[in-house]
Amino acid sequence: MASLDISSVLQGGYQHPLSRSWQAKRTLTKGMLMYPIFITDDPDAHVEIPSLPGQARWGVNKLEEFIGPLVQKGLKSVILFGVPLKAPKDPKGTPADDVEGPVILAIKKLRALYPDLYIATDVCLCEYTSHGHCGILNEDGSINSAPSAARIAEVALAYARAGAHCVAPSDMMDGRIKAIKRALIDNGFGNRCTLMSYSAKFASALYGPFRDAAGSAPSFGNRKCYQLPPQAKGLARRAIQRDVNEGADIIMVKPALPYLDVIQDAAELAPDHPLACYQVSGEYAMVVAGARAGVYDLRTMAFETCESMLRAGCTLILTYFTPQFLDWLDE
Numbered sequence: 001m002a003s004l005d006i007s008s009v010l011q012g013g014y015q016h017p018l019s020r021s022w023q024a025k026r027t028l029t030k031g032m033l034m035y036p037i038f039i040t041d042d043p044d045a046h047v048e049i050p051s052l053p054g055q056a057r058w059g060v061n062k063l064e065e066f067i068g069p070l071v072q073k074g075l076k077s078v079i080l081f082g083v084p085l086k087a088p089k090d091p092k093g094t095p096a097d098d099v100e101g102p103v104i105l106a107i108k109k110l111r112a113l114y115p116d117l118y119i120a121t122d123v124c125l126c127e128y129t130s131h132g133h134c135g136i137l138n139e140d141g142s143i144n145s146a147p148s149a150a151r152i153a154e155v156a157l158a159y160a161r162a163g164a165h166c167v168a169p170s171d172m173m174d175g176r177i178k179a180i181k182r183a184l185i186d187n188g189f190g191n192r193c194t195l196m197s198y199s200a201k202f203a204s205a206l207y208g209p210f211r212d213a214a215g216s217a218p219s220f221g222n223r224k225c226y227q228l229p230p231q232a233k234g235l236a237r238r239a240i241q242r243d244v245n246e247g248a249d250i251i252m253v254k255p256a257l258p259y260l261d262v263i264q265d266a267a268e269l270a271p272d273h274p275l276a277c278y279q280v281s282g283e284y285a286m287v288v289a290g291a292r293a294g295v296y297d298l299r300t301m302a303f304e305t306c307e308s309m310l311r312a313g314c315t316l317i318l319t320y321f322t323p324q325f326l327d328w329l330d331e
């Protein structure tokens with residue numbers, strides 16, 4: 001029997017659970033998880049979202065019941081999405097920075113209830129505009145960049161004033177990172193609020209359940225003139241570099257699983273920045289659906305997907321699996 005050559009034998013290095021864990025450059029921890037939550041303007045709401053199993057729209061009065069047990073289990077951060085059901089939408093997204101609106105009320109409530117919880121806010125107009133697009137439009141329906149960036153900066157500043165630790169623009173308007181950073185600095189929030197840019201956000205088919213949850217589908221057209229084309233690697237690299245240059249503190253890639261190469265590019269282009277990725281609603285729904293169909297075990301697949309993101313280079317994951325990971329990471 002011919003014995004294997006020394007250089008052929010790898011299995012000795014990972015025969016034990018502990019030695020397997022040493023093979024990871026980065027291991028999933030609770031601090032890496034940011035939980036996306038939907039806050040609606042009915043203060044007593046707790047409404048399940050059918051397309052996002054296990055997720056719901058919550059009213060501010062229900063936040064303690066919702067978030068309290070998760071903080072007990074080690075939840076470190078959330079990202080808030082506003083879902084206005086009653087507020088009158090208009091072309092400028094006026095309800096986005098209403099001081100009585102659900103996002104601003106939720107920031108204040110969560111800051112008061114959980115002083116150690118890190119509170120990020122998604123910043124976009126699509127949930128608040130009558131046309132459902134993420135910016136301000138010209139008469140022909142195209143994006144009007146300058147007023148869009150200015151309006152996004154105004155909304156971000158309002159969330160920072162309310163106490164958000166982080167503002168995260170997901171709109172993909174040109175120039176918004178610079179505009180937000182300027183607004184934060186000029187109003188005394190330069191050193192008090194993190195700017196996390198959805199830098200490489202693609203025009204993906206995976207946002208369906210979110211648009212359903214947030215009521216933010218565009219009333220006409222699509223988002224292909226501002227979200228990146230899925231086949232565009234070069235544009236993603238340029239967007240990442242631009243946002244670094246415009247003052248982003250954290251870079252994000254979204255969606256995550258079909259864009260692991262972009263995560264890897266971002267880690268190379270912005271090695272000195274934290275790197276986030278968003279396991280979006282459709283990715284979550286796919287993982288859950290596959291488990292329900294018996295294709296794989298849910299927990300095993302949830303870890304495998306998120307570990308692939310860490311392997312590609314991200315340091316922070318926005319995921320709807322956060323509550324389950326808080327349990328799984330304790331087991």
Ligand SMILES: NCc1[nH]cc(CCC(=O)O)c1CC(=O)O
Pocket residue numbers: 122124126134170171206207208209210211216223279280281282
């Ligand atoms: N700007 C809106 C926004 N912010 C986050 C998501 C997607 C999040 C998810 O699917 O989980 C979207 C949807 C979109 O751009 O259409």
Ligand SMILES: [Zn+2]
Pocket residue numbers: 124125126127133134170171
């Ligand atoms: Zn939007």
Ligand SMILES: [Zn+2]
Pocket residue numbers: 122123124170171
């Ligand atoms: Zn958004």
